[in-house]
Amino acid sequence: MNIGFIGLGNMGGPMAANLAKAGHNVQGFDMADVQIEGVVMAATAAEAAQNADIVFTMLPNGQILRKVAADILPHMSQSAVLADCSTVDVASARAVSEMANDHQVLAIDAPVSGGITGAAQGTLTFMAGGSQAAFDRTLPLLEIMGAKTVHCGESGAGQAAKICNNMILGVSMIATCEAFVLADKLGLDRQKMFDVVSTSSGQSWAMNSYCPVPDVGPQSPADNNYTPGFASSLMLKDLKLSQQAAAEAGATTPMGAHAATAYQEFVEASDTDLDFSAIIHALAAGEVK
Numbered sequence: 001m002n003i004g005f006i007g008l009g010n011m012g013g014p015m016a017a018n019l020a021k022a023g024h025n026v027q028g029f030d031m032a033d034v035q036i037e038g039v040v041m042a043a044t045a046a047e048a049a050q051n052a053d054i055v056f057t058m059l060p061n062g063q064i065l066r067k068v069a070a071d072i073l074p075h076m077s078q079s080a081v082l083a084d085c086s087t088v089d090v091a092s093a094r095a096v097s098e099m100a101n102d103h104q105v106l107a108i109d110a111p112v113s114g115g116i117t118g119a120a121q122g123t124l125t126f127m128a129g130g131s132q133a134a135f136d137r138t139l140p141l142l143e144i145m146g147a148k149t150v151h152c153g154e155s156g157a158g159q160a161a162k163i164c165n166n167m168i169l170g171v172s173m174i175a176t177c178e179a180f181v182l183a184d185k186l187g188l189d190r191q192k193m194f195d196v197v198s199t200s201s202g203q204s205w206a207m208n209s210y211c212p213v214p215d216v217g218p219q220s221p222a223d224n225n226y227t228p229g230f231a232s233s234l235m236l237k238d239l240k241l242s243q244q245a246a247a248e249a250g251a252t253t254p255m256g257a258h259a260a261t262a263y264q265e266f267v268e269a270s271d272t273d274l275d276f277s278a279i280i281h282a283l284a285a286g287e288v289k
């Protein structure tokens, strides 16, 4: 297949490389001067999109996605697919889908979970929103870049699933960190705390798979000086998106709102963008209320 890939950063770079490695003809474009193995670099986004059967985008936010979509859609072939894998607001995902529709281009939002390791290893989880036709056309390529794909519904449903998942993650990470802070004060051994909670009703992915304290549980960023992993700034971005969506949809999400404020305070007070589990230090110091 002829594939365009726009946004070749930490995630997009390895994803595009995996498509090329699988034998597809990939034309890439990024504002930054990057070279990706197997990917032919185009001079502009429009050039990368021209003649492509499918164009992937992996960009920082919805505003940039809207601009890139407006730029490339007039150059795309009719009945080609625009597949956005960035994490963006639901409204932007739906707006881009409508723009694509106006150009007889199919659109799908397919944000990912799995981070840079998943992108490099081709083991991402994709949550997709769009028509069945767009999904069917995109799925064989998502299967190269990922291990699991769920078709969540119409346009925007992939982004909705992504921010709901990450709102749970942000809240449960803070709850897990708070419990360790309290356990420390109560003189409870951290390993014992893990042994109990990871097999009891307080268990979660944050506790069982990504334990926020060192030398307890499986290897996690806590064992590597809180090097991301999943950076706090990205968690903050996703929590803000969840609160924007909640406001637009009229949903009440007080714990999500509190988590967004806590990560905002943590990110603003930090010199380095540590893993999101490092918020445990700010909680222990009473810096996040």
Ligand code: NAD
Pocket: 006, 007, 008, 009, 010, 011, 012, 029, 030, 031, 032, 045, 058, 059, 060, 061, 064, 068, 085, 086, 087, 088, 112, 113, 114, 115, 116, 229, 230, 231, 234, 237
């Ligand atoms: P990144 O900053 O490494 O990559 C973004 C790339 O887009 C950069 O290379 C930048 O130069 C390029 N870009 C920006 N504006 C552009 C434009 N107008 N035209 C062409 N290229 C442009 O970010 P990333 O970590 O690769 O994340 C990309 C997306 O994936 C984000 O939406 C992020 O929220 C999401 N995401 C990231 C992770 C992660 O662990 N890094 C995990 C899941 C989802």
